Each structure stands twice: as C-alpha cells, then as structure tokens.
Amino acid sequence: MTDRDTIAAIATAAGAGGVGIVRLSGPRARAIGEAVTARALRPRHAHHARFLDAAGEAIDDGIALYFAAPASYTGEDVVELQGHGGTAVLQVLLARCRELGARLARPGEFSERAFLEGRLDLAQAEAVADLVAAGDARAARAARRALDGEFSQRVEAIAAELLAIRVHVEAAIDFADEPLDTLGGAALRARLAATGDALDALLARAEHGRRLRDGLHAVIVGPPNAGKSSLLNALAGSDRAIVTDIAGTTRDLLHEVVRIDGVELSLVDTAGLRDGGDAIEREGMRRAHAELQRADLAIIVLDARDPAGGRTAVADAIAGVPQRVWVHNKADLLAAGEPASPAGNDGAPDATPGASDEPPLRLSALSGVGLDALHARLKALAAGDDIGEGTGAFTARSRHVDTLRQAAVELAAARAQLSHESLDLAAEALRAAHDALGEITGRVRADDLLGHIFSSFCVGK
Ligand SMILES: Nc1nc2c(ncn2[C@@H]2O[C@H](COP(=O)(O)OP(=O)(O)OP(=O)(O)O)[C@@H](O)[C@H]2O)c(=O)[nH]1
Ligand SMILES: [Mg+2]
Structure with a gap:
C-alpha cells in the first residue's frame, strides 16, 4: 500500500501518567522516527534516545521501538516513541512528528489499517x-x-x-x-x-x-406506587429517582448503570402502568412500553399486599421480554407470618407470560430486607449462567x-x-x-x- 500516508497519534490515555506513547504507522514511520531520535532504528530493538525538535533541542528522552512491516500491529512500518506521560510533552512530540510529514490519525485508524492489511478481521478489530x-x-x-x-x-x-x-x-x-x-x-x-x-x-x-459487552438491559415496570423508583434507588445505592406516595410520580425514563459484584447492569425506571392518567403520564407509559421492546429483562414490581391486582396491568407490556424477575415489594407492611396475598395466589405468577419464571422475590425496597436475593438473581442473569465461563464466552x-x-x-x-x-x-x-x-x-x-x-x-x- 505505497499510496498510504503515515499517521500519528498519542496512544496512551489523556492526562499525566508514568509513560506516554506517540505511535506512528505508514511508509514514513521509520524515517520520521529516525529524524526525531537522530539515529538509525533497528527492528524490534529498544533504543534509548533523546527526542529532538527541529532545532535539535531535546523535547524528551525515552525509548524508541521500530516494527518493520508486515510484522506490526497495523501490518505497516510502525514506530513507537515512549516518553514521559505528560500532556504537554506528548503534544509537542506529536507536533514534531506532524512537522516531519505524519498526519494526525483518526479514531480507530491504526486498527482499520490492521484490518485492511489483513492482520485482523472485522470482528477481531471490534474486539x-x-x-x-x-x-x-x-x-x-x-x-x-x-x-x-x-x-x-x-x-x-x-x-x-x-x-x-x-x-x-x-x-x-x-x-x-x-x-x-x-x-x-x-x-x-x-x-x-x-x-x-x-x-x-x-x-x-x-x-x-x-x-x-453491553451489560444486561433491565427495565423496572409495575403499577403506580408499587415502589419501582424506590427499588432503583436501593439497587443504585443512592437517591437517583424521586419517590413520593403519589401514584404517578415517575413520568420519564430514568437510566442508571449499576454494578453487582463487578457485573454491569443497566437499569431503567419507568412510569407506573395503569389505565388513564394525564397527558404527561400517558406519554411516560408509552415510553415505558417502548423501552420494554428492547429490554433483556423486566423487573416487575408489585405491591406484596396485592400482587394480583397489579399483575394484569403489566401482562401485555412484558409479553415480549425474554426474561423476567418478579418482585413483591413492601414486604415490611405485611403482618408477620401473613402470606403476601390471599392464600394460593402468591406462587409463581399465573399470567401466561412468565409461566416458567422463578417464583417472586419478597422484599422491602424501603428497609432493604430481601434485597440480597434480588442481587443474587440479577447477578446470575447478567452473568448469563446459561453459558458458563468454561465454555469460552466471547463478546459480540x-x-x-x-x-x-x-x-x-x-x-x-x-x-x-x-x-x-x-x-x-x-x-x-x-x-x-x-x-x-x-x-x-x-x-x-x-x-x-x-x-x-x-x-x-x-x-x-
Ligand atoms: N413501607 C414501604 N414503603 C415503600 C416501599 N417501597 C416504596 N415504598 C413507598 O411507596 C411509595 C411509592 O414509592 P415509589 O418508589 O415512588 O413508587 P413507584 O412505583 O416508583 O411509583 P410511580 O413512580 O408513581 O409509578 C413511597 O411513599 C415509598 O416510600 C417498601 O418497601 N416499604
Ligand atoms: Mg416512580
């Protein structure tokens, strides 16, 4: 690929760090590297060198590495200049490389070249x-x-x-x-x-x-006032959502990323589902329905004192969601030993969707009692126990x-x-x-x- 230009970029993260790297790739990478270091660069050899500006003054000193094509990340000639990791010094070094004929790389351009040179296929480059x-x-x-x-x-x-x-x-x-x-x-x-x-x-x-890759996308749904926003707050560990005793408090979607033992879960709180409501609340319900279309998981929050009452309101909305976790909230309001609802009505949800779901978890978003079991269930779902680590999961x-x-x-x-x-x-x-x-x-x-x-x-x- 002789018609390609030579690209350069700071390869290390922005901000101060122990080491910072300017990376070059392309036909002139070696010449530019040799001009900056004022010495010949041997392939796969660590050269301690001063990095010089146009006047011959030292910008920095560090290690220069040269990888000859095709045995490099991009498949082209690659030079890495490893200096001190300061924003200013790396910018000056990068500017010097551009003076010498390199062009600033676009995001991902090194990997794109690796793909075009056949070093990686597209799925690997994405990885x-x-x-x-x-x-x-x-x-x-x-x-x-x-x-x-x-x-x-x-x-x-x-x-x-x-x-x-x-x-x-x-x-x-x-x-x-x-x-x-x-x-x-x-x-x-x-x-x-x-x-x-x-x-x-x-x-x-x-x-x-x-x-x-993306984390499990979980949407919290249920009738108004069941404690959906309270549950989001409990899972997030902070008062993200407004909680009041007024039914219809939440109108818009609220997104929150939570981590459970290092496993990422993206949570969305939604407006309570019920018939009627004002225009704003109806728009909120429409958004809740739309969000459920792309959910991996619905967390259905019902009032433990009357779970059957809320179930019908959500049945249609959750029909297409692949996985469901049923929560009977406000368990603290149940009298000790009282079944969560009239006898025989508190087992696995009876509505057709979710006939195969696990039995509901009884908990209190307010007191935190029972949250552990929900954590464990969510973690298992997010980790995808269906395909164990041993079988070699890969991102897609x-x-x-x-x-x-x-x-x-x-x-x-x-x-x-x-x-x-x-x-x-x-x-x-x-x-x-x-x-x-x-x-x-x-x-x-x-x-x-x-x-x-x-x-x-x-x-x-
Ligand atoms: N006792 C008790 N009260 C709770 C519990 N969870 C929520 N509440 C209360 O129930 C009321 C409604 O809680 P929210 O979290 O706003 O309910 P929601 O489902 O988000 O309601 P909408 O946004 O209106 O749909 C508030 O007064 C909460 O304090 C609980 O576990 N126990
Ligand atoms: Mg709410």
Missing part, C-alpha cells in the same frame, strides 16, 4: 475496541477471546459449510431436469439442517456475548447478532425452497446467508460499515 472499553474482568476476558478469533472462526466455519452447500445447489441447477434426490438431495438437506443448527447455537452465544455486538439472525432467516428460507425443489430460489437465499456471515468478519463489506465501526474507537488504537 480490540471492546477490550479497551471492557468495564469488568469478565467482559475483558470475553473480548480477549473474540480478539483471538474464537468468534470469527465459528462464523467462518459456518460460512465455509454454506459455501460447500451453495456449490452443490448451483451444480444441481445445471441438471434441472433431474429431481434433486437423484443428485444427493437427502444428504444436502441433512447438511443444511446441521448448518442451521450450528448457526442457531452461534446466535445464542453471540446474544450472550452482546450482553457481556448488536451488529453481529442482527446479522446472524438475518443469516438464520435466509437459511430457513433456503431449506423451504429446497424442499419445494426451487433450486434457483434456494441458491439465492444461500448466497444471502453466506454474504451476511461475510459481513461479520469483513469478507463482504457494506459501504459505510467500516467508517461507522472504526469511528467509535479511541484515537491511537
């Missing part, structure tokens, strides 16, 4: 950003696995299988007079079914990976989940077409599924995808 941004050790481990290619390899394995199936189907089209079964149709269908299963399994793991993004889903839809279509002997349509659906998988690793590139992905990176990465 670099996810590793940098990981908020807890689990997310960091999972991003590391994605960066190591665990996710990409699985995607590519399914893509390779699809390619083989496509070849078979395309070949069969040329023998359109023959029924497919004389051309190995049964084996082909079985192979397609197995690939579909593998894709579904990968989709489930990618879903899990997306939760690891919504983009990956959506694309895998799209591939699964196309694959299902291909299976249906194949059973109707519509080989042309089956081939078309298979191609679409194959292309969708290619978008994950970047083998197939949508035009604006790269810019969109890399612009969210840090500068210098």
Whole structure:
C-alpha cells in the first residue's frame, strides 16, 4: 500500500501518567522516527534516545521501538516513541512528528489499517475496541477471546459449510431436469439442517456475548406506587429517582448503570402502568412500553399486599421480554407470618407470560430486607449462567447478532425452497446467508460499515 500516508497519534490515555506513547504507522514511520531520535532504528530493538525538535533541542528522552512491516500491529512500518506521560510533552512530540510529514490519525485508524492489511478481521478489530472499553474482568476476558478469533472462526466455519452447500445447489441447477434426490438431495438437506443448527447455537452465544459487552438491559415496570423508583434507588445505592406516595410520580425514563459484584447492569425506571392518567403520564407509559421492546429483562414490581391486582396491568407490556424477575415489594407492611396475598395466589405468577419464571422475590425496597436475593438473581442473569465461563464466552455486538439472525432467516428460507425443489430460489437465499456471515468478519463489506465501526474507537488504537 505505497499510496498510504503515515499517521500519528498519542496512544496512551489523556492526562499525566508514568509513560506516554506517540505511535506512528505508514511508509514514513521509520524515517520520521529516525529524524526525531537522530539515529538509525533497528527492528524490534529498544533504543534509548533523546527526542529532538527541529532545532535539535531535546523535547524528551525515552525509548524508541521500530516494527518493520508486515510484522506490526497495523501490518505497516510502525514506530513507537515512549516518553514521559505528560500532556504537554506528548503534544509537542506529536507536533514534531506532524512537522516531519505524519498526519494526525483518526479514531480507530491504526486498527482499520490492521484490518485492511489483513492482520485482523472485522470482528477481531471490534474486539480490540471492546477490550479497551471492557468495564469488568469478565467482559475483558470475553473480548480477549473474540480478539483471538474464537468468534470469527465459528462464523467462518459456518460460512465455509454454506459455501460447500451453495456449490452443490448451483451444480444441481445445471441438471434441472433431474429431481434433486437423484443428485444427493437427502444428504444436502441433512447438511443444511446441521448448518442451521450450528448457526442457531452461534446466535445464542453471540446474544450472550452482546450482553457481556453491553451489560444486561433491565427495565423496572409495575403499577403506580408499587415502589419501582424506590427499588432503583436501593439497587443504585443512592437517591437517583424521586419517590413520593403519589401514584404517578415517575413520568420519564430514568437510566442508571449499576454494578453487582463487578457485573454491569443497566437499569431503567419507568412510569407506573395503569389505565388513564394525564397527558404527561400517558406519554411516560408509552415510553415505558417502548423501552420494554428492547429490554433483556423486566423487573416487575408489585405491591406484596396485592400482587394480583397489579399483575394484569403489566401482562401485555412484558409479553415480549425474554426474561423476567418478579418482585413483591413492601414486604415490611405485611403482618408477620401473613402470606403476601390471599392464600394460593402468591406462587409463581399465573399470567401466561412468565409461566416458567422463578417464583417472586419478597422484599422491602424501603428497609432493604430481601434485597440480597434480588442481587443474587440479577447477578446470575447478567452473568448469563446459561453459558458458563468454561465454555469460552466471547463478546459480540448488536451488529453481529442482527446479522446472524438475518443469516438464520435466509437459511430457513433456503431449506423451504429446497424442499419445494426451487433450486434457483434456494441458491439465492444461500448466497444471502453466506454474504451476511461475510459481513461479520469483513469478507463482504457494506459501504459505510467500516467508517461507522472504526469511528467509535479511541484515537491511537
Ligand atoms: N413501607 C414501604 N414503603 C415503600 C416501599 N417501597 C416504596 N415504598 C413507598 O411507596 C411509595 C411509592 O414509592 P415509589 O418508589 O415512588 O413508587 P413507584 O412505583 O416508583 O411509583 P410511580 O413512580 O408513581 O409509578 C413511597 O411513599 C415509598 O416510600 C417498601 O418497601 N416499604
Ligand atoms: Mg416512580
């Protein structure tokens, strides 16, 4: 890539630090590094040097490293100047590199070049950003696995299988007079079914990976006055939400990120759901419904003294939410030993949604009694006990989940077409599924995808 320019950026975080790094990549990286240090740079050798300005005055002194293409992060010539980690000194050093012909790198441009040079595929490059941004050790481990290619390899394995199936189907089209079964149709269908299963399994793991990356998105819902805002405050450990005894206090959505033993959870408090209310309250309820559409988890808060009463108000709203935790709040108001509601009505929620949910947790947001059990349940859900650490969880993004889903839809279509002997349509659906998988690793590139992905990176990465 001789027409590429040379980019430079401060690679370390802003602010004072022990060490600060200016990183260069591109055809002139070595020449610029040698001009700054006034010495020849050997590949993979630590040179102690003074970093000089145009007048030959020392800006700083430190270590210069040179990685010759293609054995570098970007696959191009890379130079790292490691000096003292002060904002001003690094800015001066960076300015000197620009004087010598380097251009300021855009966010993510080093990783973008690594992708373009074939050092990383797209999912791996995204994992670099996810590793940098990981908020807890689990997310960091999972991003590391994605960066190591665990996710990409699985995607590519399914893509390779699809390619083989496509070849078979395309070949069969040329023998359109023959029924497919004389051309190995049964084996082909079985192979397609197995690939579909593998894709579904990968989709489930990618879903899990997306939760690891983004944290579980939990929405607190329930009838007015049940104590939703009180529960948000109790989980957040601070008075974030306004709490009053007036039904209809909360009108807007309130977002709060909480950590439970290092596991991240994004919580949203919502307006109580009921019939009627004024215009503002109705808008609040509309927002609550909309937020539930993208929730991983609904935390349904009911008054322990009358849980059945509130349940119907929320039944429709939570129907599409994948997971639910039922909370019977205000347990402190129950007389000692009193069942939470008339006998027989306090077991697992009876409404159709959630028939398989765990039994409700009885607690008091006010006193904190019973919160431990809720913490434990939320932590288990956020950590995704369904897929244990041992099986090698990896991070994934919504983009990956959506694309895998799209591939699964196309694959299902291909299976249906194949059973109707519509080989042309089956081939078309298979191609679409194959292309969708290619978008994950970047083998197939949508035009604006790269810019969109890399612009969210840090500068210098
Ligand atoms: N005794 C008792 N009172 C509680 C408990 N939780 C909340 N409350 C009280 O119940 C009232 C309503 O609490 P909120 O947290 O505002 O209820 P909400 O569900 O957010 O209500 P809306 O925003 O109006 O939908 C307040 O007076 C709280 O102090 C609890 O566990 N025990
Ligand atoms: Mg409220």
